[in-house]
Amino acid sequence: MDLVLFEATFCFRYHEVRMHGTAVPPALATQFFDADTLPARGLLALFHAADP
Template structure:
């Protein structure tokens, strides 16, 4: 999966969100509960894991993501990007100040080891 390179380099904080619904408007944060904050090497490792997600074909499920990550630079103002993951339809939707249109929708293989590791990381944030 491809993330905006400059945003990855500038990221100092990642919020992990357990999504509770879909946004009511385009390019608005996904509603849900922030369940973790990752900084330093933990944030860098998560971004590397996300970037290692192998591509996949689209599967139709209606896009009901369960998790998102929001990346922030040191200003902690607006999110550089938010990536919402649907492990059923293999889709990631991204938006934010650093996301070009070409990266807004991507597909990943949820059965691949990196995807399973990412889902496991998400799930451990609520245990």
């Protein structure tokens, strides 16, 4: 049985990650990131490549 600890929703417009799930404490549910960094742009490219 596969248990999902959390789900993450990325918003590159607002530079925000929202995490939901039993393993996420409320204080950590919203995180912010710099969407203009090379790692963030690489992640966005992976998301675009996976879009059907």
